[in-house]
Amino acid sequence: MKNNEKKIAVFPGSFDPFTRGHESIVNRALSLFDEIVIAIGANALKDGFFTLENRKQMIRDVFKGIDMVKVSHYEGLTVDFCRKNNALFLLRGIRTAADFEYERAIAQLNKAMAPEIESVMLLTTPEMTPINSTIVRDIIRNGGDASKFLPSSININNYR
Amino acid sequence: MKNNEKKIAVFPGSFDPFTRGHESIVNRALSLFDEIVIAIGANALKDGFFTLENRKQMIRDVFKGIDMVKVSHYEGLTVDFCRKNNALFLLRGIRTAADFEYERAIAQLNKAMAPEIESVMLLTTPEMTPINSTIVRDIIRNGGDASKFLPSSININNYR
Amino acid sequence: MKNNEKKIAVFPGSFDPFTRGHESIVNRALSLFDEIVIAIGANALKDGFFTLENRKQMIRDVFKGIDMVKVSHYEGLTVDFCRKNNALFLLRGIRTAADFEYERAIAQLNKAMAPEIESVMLLTTPEMTPINSTIVRDIIRNGGDASKFLPSSININNYR
Amino acid sequence: MKNNEKKIAVFPGSFDPFTRGHESIVNRALSLFDEIVIAIGANALKDGFFTLENRKQMIRDVFKGIDMVKVSHYEGLTVDFCRKNNALFLLRGIRTAADFEYERAIAQLNKAMAPEIESVMLLTTPEMTPINSTIVRDIIRNGGDASKFLPSSININNYR
Amino acid sequence: MKNNEKKIAVFPGSFDPFTRGHESIVNRALSLFDEIVIAIGANALKDGFFTLENRKQMIRDVFKGIDMVKVSHYEGLTVDFCRKNNALFLLRGIRTAADFEYERAIAQLNKAMAPEIESVMLLTTPEMTPINSTIVRDIIRNGGDASKFLPSSININNYR
Amino acid sequence: MKNNEKKIAVFPGSFDPFTRGHESIVNRALSLFDEIVIAIGANALKDGFFTLENRKQMIRDVFKGIDMVKVSHYEGLTVDFCRKNNALFLLRGIRTAADFEYERAIAQLNKAMAPEIESVMLLTTPEMTPINSTIVRDIIRNGGDASKFLPSSININNYR
Numbered sequence: 001m002k003n004n005e006k007k008i009a010v011f012p013g014s015f016d017p018f019t020r021g022h023e024s025i026v027n028r029a030l031s032l033f034d035e036i037v038i039a040i041g042a043n044a045l046k047d048g049f050f051t052l053e054n055r056k057q058m059i060r061d062v063f064k065g066i067d068m069v070k071v072s073h074y075e076g077l078t079v080d081f082c083r084k085n086n087a088l089f090l091l092r093g094i095r096t097a098a099d100f101e102y103e104r105a106i107a108q109l110n111k112a113m114a115p116e117i118e119s120v121m122l123l124t125t126p127e128m129t130p131i132n133s134t135i136v137r138d139i140i141r142n143g144g145d146a147s148k149f150l151p152s153s154i155n156i157n158n159y160r
Numbered sequence: 161m162k163n164n165e166k167k168i169a170v171f172p173g174s175f176d177p178f179t180r181g182h183e184s185i186v187n188r189a190l191s192l193f194d195e196i197v198i199a200i201g202a203n204a205l206k207d208g209f210f211t212l213e214n215r216k217q218m219i220r221d222v223f224k225g226i227d228m229v230k231v232s233h234y235e236g237l238t239v240d241f242c243r244k245n246n247a248l249f250l251l252r253g254i255r256t257a258a259d260f261e262y263e264r265a266i267a268q269l270n271k272a273m274a275p276e277i278e279s280v281m282l283l284t285t286p287e288m289t290p291i292n293s294t295i296v297r298d299i300i301r302n303g304g305d306a307s308k309f310l311p312s313s314i315n316i317n318n319y320r
Numbered sequence: 321m322k323n324n325e326k327k328i329a330v331f332p333g334s335f336d337p338f339t340r341g342h343e344s345i346v347n348r349a350l351s352l353f354d355e356i357v358i359a360i361g362a363n364a365l366k367d368g369f370f371t372l373e374n375r376k377q378m379i380r381d382v383f384k385g386i387d388m389v390k391v392s393h394y395e396g397l398t399v400d401f402c403r404k405n406n407a408l409f410l411l412r413g414i415r416t417a418a419d420f421e422y423e424r425a426i427a428q429l430n431k432a433m434a435p436e437i438e439s440v441m442l443l444t445t446p447e448m449t450p451i452n453s454t455i456v457r458d459i460i461r462n463g464g465d466a467s468k469f470l471p472s473s474i475n476i477n478n479y480r
Numbered sequence: 481m482k483n484n485e486k487k488i489a490v491f492p493g494s495f496d497p498f499t500r501g502h503e504s505i506v507n508r509a510l511s512l513f514d515e516i517v518i519a520i521g522a523n524a525l526k527d528g529f530f531t532l533e534n535r536k537q538m539i540r541d542v543f544k545g546i547d548m549v550k551v552s553h554y555e556g557l558t559v560d561f562c563r564k565n566n567a568l569f570l571l572r573g574i575r576t577a578a579d580f581e582y583e584r585a586i587a588q589l590n591k592a593m594a595p596e597i598e599s600v601m602l603l604t605t606p607e608m609t610p611i612n613s614t615i616v617r618d619i620i621r622n623g624g625d626a627s628k629f630l631p632s633s634i635n636i637n638n639y640r
Numbered sequence: 641m642k643n644n645e646k647k648i649a650v651f652p653g654s655f656d657p658f659t660r661g662h663e664s665i666v667n668r669a670l671s672l673f674d675e676i677v678i679a680i681g682a683n684a685l686k687d688g689f690f691t692l693e694n695r696k697q698m699i700r701d702v703f704k705g706i707d708m709v710k711v712s713h714y715e716g717l718t719v720d721f722c723r724k725n726n727a728l729f730l731l732r733g734i735r736t737a738a739d740f741e742y743e744r745a746i747a748q749l750n751k752a753m754a755p756e757i758e759s760v761m762l763l764t765t766p767e768m769t770p771i772n773s774t775i776v777r778d779i780i781r782n783g784g785d786a787s788k789f790l791p792s793s794i795n796i797n798n799y800r
Numbered sequence: 801m802k803n804n805e806k807k808i809a810v811f812p813g814s815f816d817p818f819t820r821g822h823e824s825i826v827n828r829a830l831s832l833f834d835e836i837v838i839a840i841g842a843n844a845l846k847d848g849f850f851t852l853e854n855r856k857q858m859i860r861d862v863f864k865g866i867d868m869v870k871v872s873h874y875e876g877l878t879v880d881f882c883r884k885n886n887a888l889f890l891l892r893g894i895r896t897a898a899d900f901e902y903e904r905a906i907a908q909l910n911k912a913m914a915p916e917i918e919s920v921m922l923l924t925t926p927e928m929t930p931i932n933s934t935i936v937r938d939i940i941r942n943g944g945d946a947s948k949f950l951p952s953s954i955n956i957n958n959y960r
Binding site for chain 2 (some may be wrong): 719720725737742
């Protein structure tokens with residue numbers, strides 16, 4: 001048992017953009033881990049709506065002053081990024097049963113490739129359930145007001 | 161942030177009986193928490209297949225020598241039991257999408273009643289996915305050999 | 321087309337008890353129909369937690385002053401009750417994908433038995449999603465405070 | 481309560497092409513609403529199999545003589561189109577549990593952006609359940625006979 | 641490979657009563673197997689709506705003249721019954737995603753206990769999807785006409 | 801009944817690449833059919849990761865020496881390919897509830913177009929559940945070791 005060691009979790013995603021649902025998951029995970037690395041997968045970069053740099057800045061602004069939250073990005077396999085960061089935990093938020101099926105497949109494959117890394121799942125609150133980045137992008141693209149689906153501390157127009 | 165405080169999780173269930181799937185969830189949660197209280201819900205007692213005392217003994221035997229795992233039982237609401245035990249986390253294992261729908265409802269109600277308690281979900285490994293206590297009881301009742309679905313360290317016949 | 325006729329919907333259920341989720345469905349259906357008959361299925365009476373009369377009174381109190389909402393009960397098939405009430409619509413609230421599978425089976429069978437009756441489904445709001453009567457009864461039985469899951473205008477203790 | 485007002489529903493989709501399943505939903509909604517606007521989302525236009533004009537003509541031909549059915553198209557958010565058309569209802573057909581999860585997310589977001597608009601869901605009949613536009617396009621593309629999945633009153637070859 | 645051997649499948653269930661959906665599964669499996677044993681699980685007997693003998697007679701009447709269909713019943717584990725009958729296949733009909741989750745758990749446990757037995761799944765036709773024995777019993781109990789959900793060759797009143 | 805006739809099944813897919821899960825389905829189907837035609841759909845060719853010829857060679861190598869397994873490819877509708885090959889069965893492997901919903905739609909449409917062809921579904925073993933070709937390609941693309949998700953008899957690097 002390594003319970004004296006620092007508990008580091010990676011929270012991977014494309015975060016294009018980072019939503020109020022994502023924010024809620026990280027906030028709720030703060031009491032569970034000692035460090036949370038929010039990590040933007042580079043595969044998500046091509047055809048992105050927001051640039052990598054703007055996504056990172058947006059997330060940094062949301063968690064300004066909270067030292068245990070780091071922002072990073074990676075290429076390659078998620079489990080390799082975890083290992084490089086000494087993270088033994090993969091943090092995931094689940095919203096729906098469809099999410100769950102997908103997350104289970106990913107988690108089981110990651111477990112097969114890196115048995116020492118545990119996937120930990122938190123649920124979004126009911127109000128956040130319908131929010132995902134695809135839908136938020138769609139609202140922005142169609143000129144709608146997406147502010148209630150985004151972290152309240154930021155103005156999305158500053159990152160475009 | 162209370163990250164210097166002891167991280168206590170309650171793992172509630174009827175555990176009639178405690179299966180290899182349950183064992184796997186607890187083992188995987190050991191690196192995440194400082195103490196895990198396996199708590200048998202008293203509502204599950206009536207019409208039980210194994211007695212409360214035998215279920216508790218069985219679980220104690222599985223985790224013999226692991227001090228951070230406690231075994232208990234409770235009546236009333238799960239969140240009230242958590243509060244009495246200073247547990248800020250509810251540990252749950254999810255196997256299937258159907259499980260997930262049910263667990264989400266329970267977790268959201270618990271959150272409404274006790275906002276300070278977080279439900280943390282771990283996935284069972286693929287081999288454990290089909291195992292639940294109902295099916296294990298059914299095998300035992302029909303004279304089948306359920307040993308490969310039960311913790312390998314115990315002999316189920318000692319608890320009947 | 322009979323669009324000048326009165327649009328009557330039956331909202332069937334056991335309502336043991338009537339929750340804030342049920343209330344929300346009826347309120348949202350008010351603009352769609354001319355009359356809504358909230359109908360307690362008699363099959364739900366045996367082993368009920370609240371008596372039939374108390375359930376009816378509770379619902380009447382929730383919709384006091386709203387003439388287009390009626391409260392009734394029935395035995396036998398739901399479609400037969402609809403026909404006796406000249407109702408061409410069956411109103412149903414759906415919360416989860418599991419609900420949906422069940423509701424689809426019921427709706428398709430009703431359609432086979434009474435092709436002129438249409439099942440109309442409304443979604444519960446996200447905050448209501450985890451609430452169902454079983455869970456509410458469980459909270460009450462365990463001495464918990466279920467008031468935030470019940471219509472705000474009533475005091476559940478008046479109906480026991 | 482505005483029950484004397486005209487009940488207008490928007491039935492949005494890409495309708496590429498309009499299938500027998502879509503036709504069934506509209507026919508069943510005729511007794512519920514006073515006007516149904518079948519609205520082709522402009523986002524669906526790019527990479528479409530049928531042109532926008534052909535899709536509109538096809539739908540107009542299916543509902544020839546039924547004045548309460550209108551055909552239109554729109555760009556931007558669906559809720560904005562509803563408001564422009566004084567429609568308080570969004571009509572949706574649901575086929576499967578997977579559909580349901582998606583529709584729930586969309587409906588909840590629409591509700592957040594336009595609380596006065598209600599999503600109303602009807603079920604497809606069992607025979608229509610497997611039909612969706614993607615599969616119908618696939619059959620046409622592969623030279624198969626899709627006629628039994630399309631409205632019986634039209635010949636799909638007239639719209640290509 | 642034992643492909644010259646007789647392919648025997650067991651079709652287990654409570655069949656209380658045998659529905660048109662069950663009939664459809666057996667008829668479609670006739671071209672796949674050399675013998676199909678329809679086997680009523682004895683656990684399903686207690687609190688049954690139809691007696692075991694009436695259920696068996698009903699199924700025999702449905703498949704009168706088709707020698708490759710046998711009717712039987714069993715106690716104990718399904719895989720033990722298969723072995724006694726030299727059946728290497730378990731035939732199952734699936735209707736919904738909820739069915740699937742349950743069937744997968746059962747199939748995987750059976751595989752763990754009897755690796756030589758394969759579960760083979762056929763889909764019910766869309767019209768049969770909503771039919772299950774529970775719902776059919778409910779209709780009969782409430783005085784409704786269940787004939788369109790039962791095999792067309794039999795009169796359910798002859799078996800009560 | 802044509803039970804003396806050769807039972808031929810088509811196992812269609814894109815197989816880009818053929819995984820250990822696919823291999824498991826074919827191996828389990830060997831006792832059920834007299835011939836299994838593994839058929840690569842030509843629609844899957846464009847944007848493929850492995851070439852058609854390499855995919856075919858890989859599958860041939862996996863089933864070397866097993867004469868009843870054939871490897872082929874086709875354009876157009878799957879049911880047309882079945883008819884050309886006198887195959888009365890379509891073999892499908894199902895992993896998850898999401899798979900099931902999709903497979904049911906496809907199977908029901910195929911049944912509508914070719915009523916004589918039966919879809920037969922086998923379950924993947926729990927260890928194979930998370931594996932699909934998309935995820936395997938993703939691992940290979942990111943430089944990970946996918947060998948435990950691929951048939952053990954082949955070396956994936958020989959086919960690139």
